[in-house]
Amino acid sequence: xxxxxxxxxxxxxxxxxxxxxxxxxxxxxxxxxxxxxxxxxxxxxxxxxxxxxxxxxxxxxxxxxxxxxxxxxxxxxxxxxxxxxxxxxxxxxxxxxxxxxxxxxxxxxxxxxxxxxxxxxxxxxxxxxxxxxxxxxxxxxxxxxxxxxxxxxxxxxxxxxxxxxxxxxxxxxxxxxxxxxxxxxxxxxxxxxxxxxxxxxxxxxxxxxxxxxxxxxxxxxxxxxxxxxxxxxxxxxxxxxxxxxxxxxxxxxxxxxxxxxxxxxxxxxxxxxxxxxxxxxxxxxxxxxxxxxxxxxxxxxxxxxxxxxxxxxxxxxxxxxxxxxxxxxxxxxxxxxxxxxxxxxxxxxxxxxxxxxx
Numbered sequence: 235x236x237x238x239x240x241x242x243x244x245x246x247x248x249x250x251x252x253x254x255x256x257x258x259x260x261x262x263x264x265x266x267x268x269x270x271x272x273x274x275x276x277x278x279x280x281x282x283x284x285x286x287x288x289x290x291x292x293x294x295x296x297x298x299x300x301x302x303x304x305x306x307x308x309x310x311x312x313x314x315x316x317x318x319x320x321x322x323x324x325x326x327x328x329x330x331x332x333x334x335x336x337x338x339x340x341x342x343x344x345x346x347x348x349x350x351x352x353x354x355x356x357x358x359x360x361x362x363x364x365x366x367x368x369x370x371x372x373x374x375x376x377x378x379x380x381x382x383x384x385x386x387x388x389x390x391x392x393x394x395x396x397x398x399x400x401x402x403x404x405x406x407x408x409x410x411x412x413x414x415x416x417x418x419x420x421x422x423x424x425x426x427x428x429x430x431x432x433x434x435x436x437x438x439x440x441x442x443x444x445x446x447x448x449x450x451x452x453x454x455x456x457x458x459x460x461x462x463x464x465x466x467x468x469x470x471x472x473x474x475x476x477x478x479x480x481x482x483x484x485x486x487x488x489x490x491x492x493x494x495x496x497x498x499x500x501x502x503x504x505x506x507x508x509x510x511x512x513x514x515x516x517x518x519x520x521x522x523x524x525x526x527x528x529x530x531x532x533x534x535x536x537x538x539x540x541x542x543x544x545x546x547x548x549x550x551x552x553x554x555x556x557x558x559x560x561x562x563x564x565x566x567x568x569x570x571x572x573x574x575x576x577x578x579x580x581x582x583x584x585x586x587x588x589x590x591x592x
Contacts, residue, residue: 327556332386388556395512
């Protein structure tokens with residue numbers, strides 16, 4: 235059971251202790267749904283392992299607060315533990331601390347200055363086609379309607395605008411099989427992959443400025459596969475490449491760029507998610523940056539579901555207490571003070587008051 239009125243750091247620890255590796259979020263989704271349904275000021279809906287809770291106060295503006303409840307596979311880092319004012323455990327940074335802030339606000343701010351939609355969804359950490367928010371956007375778009383959205387992704391307490399796009403492609407190098415005792419009669423595809431790796435090693439990533447924020451692209455091999463048997467010259471080698479592209483490039487432009495970079499090689503796109511421009515000039519975003527970010531914002535160097543919100547026409551930003559550089563690491567942690575501070579800032583934004591009773 236979850237206690238949504240508990241200290242937000244204790245609530246984070248409880249969320250971490252309910253394992254929710256991508257594809258196995260049901261137990262955590264059940265717990266979240268159960269506690270949200272106890273709150274009379276919220277209407278709660280569920281689709282798969284996504285839970286959506288909404289206020290209906292007739293406010294002039296509706297804000298969407300969204301966070302994924304899944305984590306990468308654990309690495310002997312559950313249950314959580316506290317040491318030196320840090321909470322350690324899988325998902326502490328990415329992003330159960332942000333989800334804890336959402337849940338605490340949902341329970342303890344019954345009359346916010348904006349109507350609110352809280353979205354808790356599954357399968358963000360794996361392939362895009364299984365993303366719970368993507369499913370809701372396609373099948374239940376009315377649940378996500380809003381004027382502005384905040385993704386509670388790890389940003390180390392700094393507002394991050396937009397996000398990079400991500401594309402994975404397979405670069406295939408052909409060869410010709412032969413017995414390894416007579417290797418000269420074949421053409422070793424693994425050896426033939428050397429030019430692909432050299433292209434990647436020498437690649438100079440762009441660092442474009444988009445709407446005043448500096449992005450940094452990346453092009454890297456993430457897998458390489460090839461080989462038939464210990465005595466066979468391989469006839470195929472596949473290098474899987476991940477391209478992180480800035481939001482001044484569309485998916486089509488990013489794909490065209492990769493075909494140019496790997497000219498002469500066969501490439502196949504296996505996964506793609508579009509980038510999102512910062513959009514910090516939208517009035518709701520400007521207010522959020524001023525009130526929560528104290529006027530500061532930077533580019534999001536990674537992909538998040540702000541892109542999904544952008545597809546729905548909803549301006550969105552990233553903001554959460556976790557440190558993105560610790561995400562997915564075995565020693566992942568979140569600073570307890572950062573979780574408390576994120577709750578304080580969000581509460582002030584939603585109530586218009588500092589230090590409201592909790």
